[in-house]
Amino acid sequence: ASFDYIVVGGGNAGLVIASRLTENPHVNVLVLEAGPSDSIDFNVTVPGLDLTVTGGSIVDWNYTTAEQPFLLNRTIAYPRGHVLGGSSSTNFMAYTRGAATTYDSWAALGNHGWDWNGVYPYFKKSVNFTAPTVDQSFIVYDKAAYSNPTGGPLHLSYGGYVEPISIYFTEGLANTTGLNLQPGEINDGFPLGQAYLPLTVNPTHMTRDSSSTSFLGVASSRSNLQVITSALATRLLFDPKKSTTVTGVEYRDAAGVLHTVSANKEVVISAGAFGSPQLLMVSGIGPAAQLKSFNIPVRVDLKGVGQNMTDHLFFGPVYEVTDNITTFNQFGSNATLYNQYLQQYQQNKGELTGAISSMSGYQRIDDSILTGLGAQALSALEPTWPHIQYEIIASGSTPVPRPGNFVSTAAVLLYPFSRGAVTLNSNSTSDKVTIQPNWLASPIDQKVAIWAFKQVREVMLSQTLAPIVLNEAFPGLQAQTDAEILTAIQTVAHPIYQASGTCGMKARADGGVVDSNLRVYGVKNLRVADASIFPIIPSANTMAPTYMVAEKAADLIKASQ
Numbered sequence: 001a002s003f004d005y006i007v008v009g010g011g012n013a014g015l016v017i018a019s020r021l022t023e024n025p026h027v028n029v030l031v032l033e034a035g036p037s038d039s040i041d042f043n044v045t046v047p048g049l050d051l052t053v054t055g056g057s058i059v060d061w062n063y064t065t066a067e068q069p070f071l072l073n074r075t076i077a078y079p080r081g082h083v084l085g086g087s088s089s090t091n092f093m094a095y096t097r098g099a100a101t102t103y104d105s106w107a108a109l110g111n112h113g114w115d116w117n118g119v120y121p122y123f124k125k126s127v128n129f130t131a132p133t134v135d136q137s138f139i140v141y142d143k144a145a146y147s148n149p150t151g152g153p154l155h156l157s158y159g160g161y162v163e164p165i166s167i168y169f170t171e172g173l174a175n176t177t178g179l180n181l182q183p184g185e186i187n188d189g190f191p192l193g194q195a196y197l198p199l200t201v202n203p204t205h206m207t208r209d210s211s212s213t214s215f216l217g218v219a220s221s222r223s224n225l226q227v228i229t230s231a232l233a234t235r236l237l238f239d240p241k242k243s244t245t246v247t248g249v250e251y252r253d254a255a256g257v258l259h260t261v262s263a264n265k266e267v268v269i270s271a272g273a274f275g276s277p278q279l280l281m282v283s284g285i286g287p288a289a290q291l292k293s294f295n296i297p298v299r300v301d302l303k304g305v306g307q308n309m310t311d312h313l314f315f316g317p318v319y320e321v322t323d324n325i326t327t328f329n330q331f332g333s334n335a336t337l338y339n340q341y342l343q344q345y346q347q348n349k350g351e352l353t354g355a356i357s358s359m360s361g362y363q364r365i366d367d368s369i370l371t372g373l374g375a376q377a378l379s380a381l382e383p384t385w386p387h388i389q390y391e392i393i394a395s396g397s398t399p400v401p402r403p404g405n406f407v408s409t410a411a412v413l414l415y416p417f418s419r420g421a422v423t424l425n426s427n428s429t430s431d432k433v434t435i436q437p438n439w440l441a442s443p444i445d446q447k448v449a450i451w452a453f454k455q456v457r458e459v460m461l462s463q464t465l466a467p468i469v470l471n472e473a474f475p476g477l478q479a480q481t482d483a484e485i486l487t488a489i490q491t492v493a494h495p496i497y498q499a500s501g502t503c504g505m506k507a508r509a510d511g512g513v514v515d516s517n518l519r520v521y522g523v524k525n526l527r528v529a530d531a532s533i534f535p536i537i538p539s540a541n542t543m544a545p546t547y548m549v550a551e552k553a554a555d556l557i558k559a560s561q
């Protein structure tokens with residue numbers, strides 16, 4: 001079979017691209033998705049069950065990282081959606097764009113058109129924004145950040161439920177001297193402060209909106225779009241006469257049978273920060289030495305493929321709270337309560353209509369503090385670029401499990417200096433890649449993490465939180481020195497799954513994999529478009545930037561038709 005375009009990966013980015021390209025009835029598109037349809041798992045739909053579709057679920061790749069040398073050699077679960085919609089079907093739904101200055105710095109790397117003014121319209125293009133309900137009048141927002149004359153397919157709303165712990169934490173972040181994070185809109189390019197976050201939740205039935213329910217939803221009836229699920233792309237196909245011209249894709253279907261499909265125009269790889277570099281490498285595009293060690297013939301020696309992995313690290317103390325603070329711990333382990341919540345959910349009400357985490361604070365650390373920490377390098381970021389994100393999760397546990405009602409606080413390093421890599425274990429996409437994020441490898445990251453941990457603790461032990469906080473369940477107040485705090489961080493730190501940069505959009509000499517048109521260096525008819533292309537990680541969660549990249553990718557492809 002032959003198509004104009006083949007999109008590999010029906011995930012967050014891939015379905016946006018397929019949907020936009022097939023707006024033109026004269027263009028036909030095939031999507032190959034390794035995972036099943038998203039209708040396979042009811043929990044995918046329910047915002048409040050988001051934690052159940054991450055680790056260990058049937059719609060996840062269930063990756064585990066390599067041993068983390070700077071996190072006490074732990075190996076850590078790393079979920080990724082293995083389903084239509086990809087990680088947008090399994091994530092925590094927080095829609096955040098980050099600082100305008102990040103995108104200006106993308107453009108400064110030579111990526112013309114990727115500055116904030118160039119990308120802001122693409123962020124807006126995807127979305128259909130519903131303002132907070134009357135019950136949510138405490139939420140500060142600016143609808144201009146979402147305004148879009150035609151209305152995008154992706155619903156954003158504030159869900160139907162905000163956990164009480166978020167409300168307390170929000171007040172704590174505002175009242176604590178030194179933080180003083182005030183509420184405001186954070187998706188207008190100027191995120192410093194704090195906000196309840198818009199969620200990808202369709203307010204009509206309080207269901208998750210993913211790239212599948214939104215973008216594929218509007219396109220699925222088009223005769224020029226074909227989507228094949230349970231189709232694992234195994235390698236790219238090339239013109240036998242021109243070894244660097246892509247002509248199609250080989251994939252394996254659910255029965256294990258290999259098929260080939262050809263692309264008259266282009267192949268677009270949107271297999272995510274792990275899948276995209278893997279498919280490039282098994283097809284002969286990547287660091288030559290690594291390819292040779294698996295007997296893969298080298299087509300293009302592209303050193304940056306799989307390198308420069310950048311990721312946000314998430315860590316903080318855990319608190320035991322009073323029973324009136326709703327948490328996942330309560331209903332996750334209590335069938336009666338769980339069924340009661342499900343019944344309420346069927347009427348569009350109650351705890352399950354919200355995500356497990358619903359607010360974030362964004363802080364810029366003062367230059368004087370950075371100097372004291374030996375982290376002056378962070379001062380160089382443009383002034384509106386936040387360094388730390390604060391969050392609270394209505395769920396928690398202690399490393400040595402004990403019963404109780406817990407919440408996990410978190411600081412997130414928004415501009416980490418540590419870099420990792422994704423490397424092959426074989427010449428086949430059937431084998432998982434090795435994921436080595438190398439979190440906290442940078443001494444600057446370690447110092448900033450210790451400082452941020454202390455800020456979270458100050459908020460949680462403040463007068464504002466005193467009515468509901470019973471004790472610090474982990475690490476406990478005996479941990480006070482920097483060394484003790486670093487050990488505590490290393491014991492519990494984990495990702496929030498924002499892997500990026502493994503096919504960076506920057507100069508080839510600087511480890512770039514794609515140019516500013518998302519074309520792979522040295523290869524014809526091939527682009528990459530997903531979170532792997534971020535040349536610098538946004539100061540935000542990565543779903544909204546992924547939607548933006550995909551929208552812009554679709555226009556770049558249309559422009560070259």
Ligand SMILES: Cc1cc2nc3c(=O)[nH]c(=O)nc-3n(C[C@H](O)[C@H](O)[C@H](O)COP(=O)(O)OP(=O)(O)OC[C@H]3O[C@@H](n4cnc5c(N)ncnc54)[C@H](O)[C@@H]3O)c2cc1C
Nearest residue numbers: 009011012013034086087091092093094233275531541543
């Ligand atoms: C549990 C979790 C929670 C998160 N929470 C948030 C959040 O609240 N807010 C936020 O902004 N971000 C969040 N993120 C991050 C965000 O979801 C991702 O950064 C983003 O969705 C990545 O999009 P992508 O298109 O790059 O990759 P994906 O959406 O992962 O898509 C890649 C697709 O390619 C498919 N694929 C891979 N290899 C192949 C192959 N060889 N052949 C065929 N198909 C293949 C995969 O199955 C997948 O469907 C979270 C992520 C996770 C996993």
